């Protein structure tokens with residue numbers, strides 16, 4: 001339904017969208033996810049033909065947005081990040097105006113607008129001026145405007161911004177129900193929103209596509225679904241022998257030790273296998289007491305953060321959370337040890353200095369005593385000589 005090929009957008013020297021390609025099937029809800037400045041709005045503006053692309057193409061049901069904009073734009077309803085509302089119009093006037101622009105047949109307009117106002121829950125403010133509406137209501141009027149004419153494709157840039165939690169749930173339900181008759185692309189940086197609503201997630205960062213999959217598959221594949229973090233007391237040999245007895249283990253990463261005699265490891269098992277119980281018995285049999293056992297299921301948040309921290313998956317994999325945490329812990333420990341060593345050295349030095357001073361005092365004392373004795377001896381000798389004389 002929507003085909004984006006090698007889409008590029010440059011603002012001067014700044015590459016805002018960097019060679020994006022993807023497709024969206026009819027009836028699908030695609031979630032466009034990325035941190036601020038990732039290029040979401042720019043991409044959506046290009047898909048809708050609102051701005052020109054530097055290069056690349058976008059087709060909607062075979063119609064090229066840049067070469068055949070009228071046909072392509074007829075199929076698109078767009079809710080930009082800041083909806084372009086006419087503030088001095090009432091809600092119903094605005095929607096009638098949009099219907100006229102979109103060339104909705106006159107006899108169909110009234111019913112369509114009434115239905116859409118009900119759908120987006122703005123029917124209770126239909127006669128009010130838009131400038132007097134709250135932010136949430138304005139957002140819903142913008143959404144209503146995008147739905148007018150029931151275009152096949154809806155492009156919604158941050159559709160729930162400014163809504164309260166109850167409204168967010170209502171709009172999500174509305175978007176889901178719209179997908180029965182529309183193909184939808186929505187952007188968001190709220191991950192729970194994307195996982196709740198979308199069939200497919202595209203994560204972009206710095207204009208580049210990082211990963212694209214269903215929310216469930218992303219969680220599964222990003223090594224998270226079956227990761228166990230284990231802290232155990234024993235030798236590496238013993239632990240490995242015990243692990244060899246467990247079926248379904250795919251990968252074992254030793255992560256060093258955080259305390260003496262303790263080994264930390266990350267164990268990855270095949271999908272749908274929970275090895276925690278077997279681990280418990282295997283370690284008990286091997287005489288390796290378990291100090292920590294945690295099943296790590298990566299949330300979409302974890303994946304998003306990791307993926308957008310680095311530009312490539314391989315880079316992020318190298319920097320797994322446990323690895324990072326362990327590294328930080330080790331660095332802290334190393335610093336502590338170094339500090340302890342320095343303190344020990346200083347104490348030793350002070351003791352040595354004190355000992356040296358004491359020795360010097362003793363030496364002076366001894367010399368004094370010796371001198372006194374010699375003096376006494378000499379006195380005694382001269383007294384004796386005097387007596388003899």
Ligand SMILES: Nc1ncnc2c1ncn2[C@@H]1O[C@H](COP(=O)(O)OP(=O)(O)OP(=O)(O)O)[C@@H](O)[C@H]1O
Pocket residue numbers: 011014016034035036037038039040041042043081189
């Ligand atoms: N008209 C413009 N001129 C110059 N640079 C622009 C323009 N519009 C966007 N950019 C830059 O392009 C990059 C992508 O911006 P864009 O608005 O598409 O990101 P976004 O993912 O939608 O971010 P947000 O979630 O904050 O809306 C940013 O670095 C932005 O500063």
